Amino acid sequence: MEHTDAILVVGGGIGGLVTALSLHQDGHDVVVHEAVPELRALGVGINLLPHAVRELDALGLLADLEAESVAPTALAYFTKRGQPIWEEQRGRAAGYRWPQLSVHRGTLHRILSAACVEQLGHDRIRLGHRLTGVRSDGDRAIATFETDRGAAQVSSPLVIGADGIHSAARAQRYPHEGMPEWNGALLWRGLAETEPVLDGRTMVWAGHPDQKFVGYPVLDLDGGRQLFNFIAEFRTDSVVLAEREDWNQPGRLDDFIDRFESWRFDWLDVPALIRSAPGTFRFPMVDRDPVDRWTFGRTTLLGDAAHPMYPIGSNGASQAILDARVLTGCLRSHPGDIDRALERYEEIRRPATAQIVLANRGLGPEAPMQLVEERAPDGFDDIGDVITRDEILAVTDGYRRTAGFALEALSDGTSIADRVDD
Structure with a gap:
């Protein structure tokens, strides 16, 4: 067994890497x-909300991100x-001090x-290590990994499970939880090169929760494109289509394009845009019930391993980033007392993320x-006759x-890592 004083982060996704960078910046x-x-660079587009961008700025990454993203100015x-x-x-x-990206x-x-390779070093990122077990042993945690050289055990003062919605770290603690819960909606996600939609800086949500289209630019290309x-989404009773969620599972155009054929607006031809994409990825809308621990x-959870939520409101990656920064701040505020730091981390983040999980279900x-669809399914002359601004x-x-x-929560510019004792 390998004994180390290093903190182990299980999972090299967004949450895991931000956690590693944040802890390293704090001297761990x-x-x-x-x-x-x-x-590998996988997936399609995501949004980072201003409070998450604030935290990435604190890690020195804002300039790199702004150079390869689009900052929407409207929804x-x-x-x-x-x-x-x-x-x-x-x-x-x-009016935010940071952009949405x-x-x-x-x-x-x-x-x-x-950034992790540059700051931590190649040897601090161990690929091909699949977690198969984790347990606490006094003031240590023992993690077991499967590698191409066989099983490996590592003893550490803290193991952070940031290994996604199918988290092995979570499964150790909730072995009977089963697969994530599906709400009947399926999403087909893709990327297309196009002329700017509207002003080229607007996020678009069209339709209603039973069928909708979401779109936004993620990169400015040469020639003004x-x-x-x-995201093309609708609810269905087809359990056959709702297999294990995977951002990289290819979608079939014939499974969904017919439902959007009539969505030809004077400002966007939705089916034409979808057809212009080289492909799509299919993803069932799933989450898990919030847990009470x-x-x-000396083990804890973070990101989708802790609180998988529906991809509504641009929250998945943003909340994982906030987890990482709060955990770092709690360890800083309680030096030498990892147990109290973990307790404080949960006190701050578990109720907050549970609220978002439930809000997204609603x-x-x-x-x-949805209100507009219910009140005026055949359209309207004046939106004010259908729903009020208030x-x-x-x-x-x-x-x-x-x-x-x-x-108002972002007005003072303070990183969330510096406010864990508020």
């Missing part, structure tokens, strides 16, 4: 163990007919992994789209507060 020795033999809601419902400003345009997931992962990320002895910020603001402002990125 960190080793990342990742199951795959090679870190616009439309009906399934393309009629405008609502538009609100986003990021710096809304739309970026290719693979680009973000590449920037994080390059953009790389545009889209992440920490067992339609989250998409509730106004109704919409009650939902959108409330969701920002729940997700932790209300404007």
Whole structure:
């Protein structure tokens, strides 16, 4: 068995890499163990909310991210007919000190992994290490990995499970939990090169929770064109389509394109855009019930391993980043007392993320789209006759507060890692 004083981070995804960078910046020795033999740029587009961008800025990564992303200035809601419902400003345009960033997931992962290699060193990122077991042993944790050279055991003062929605670390603590829960919705995600949609800086949500289209640019290309990320989503009773979720499972155009054939708006031809993409990835809308405990002895959970949530409201990656920074701040605030630091980490993050999981199940910020669909399924002449500004603001402002990125919460510019004792 290998004995180390380094903190072990299990999982080399966004949450795991941000955790490693954050802990290293604070002076901790960190080793990342990742199951795959090679870190590759996978996936499609994601959004990073201003409070998450603030934390990445604190790690010195903002300039690199801004160079390879798009900062949306607005979010616009439309009906399934393309009629405008609502538009609100986003990021710096809304008064935040940090932008909201739309970026290719693979680009973000590449920037994080390059920073980890540069700052931690190649030898602190161990690929081909699949976690098979973890347990506490007094003031240590014992992690067992399967490698191409057989089983390996490592004893560490702290093991952080950041190994995703199918977390082996979580399964050790909740062995009967089973597969994530599916809500009946399926998403087809893709990337297409296109002329700018609207002003080229607007995130688009069209339709309603039973069928919707989401789109936003993630990169400006030469000649004024953009790389545009889209999500085509609808609810279905087809259990056959809802297999194990995987960001890289190829989708079939014939499985979903018919439902969007009529979505040809004067500002966007949705089926044409979808067909122009080289392919799509299929993903079932799944999450897990919040649990009442992440920490067992000297092991804890983080990111999707701790609180998998529906991909609504741009929260998945952002919340994992906040987890990493809060955990770092708790360890800093309680030097030499890992147990109290982990306790404080849970006190801050578990209730906050549970609220978001439940809010997303309740339609989250998409509730106004559902109200408009229910009240005016055949369209309208004046949106004010269908839904009021106050109704919409009650939902959108409330969701920002729940997700932790209300404007007032970011006004002082302090990293969340420095506010764990507030």
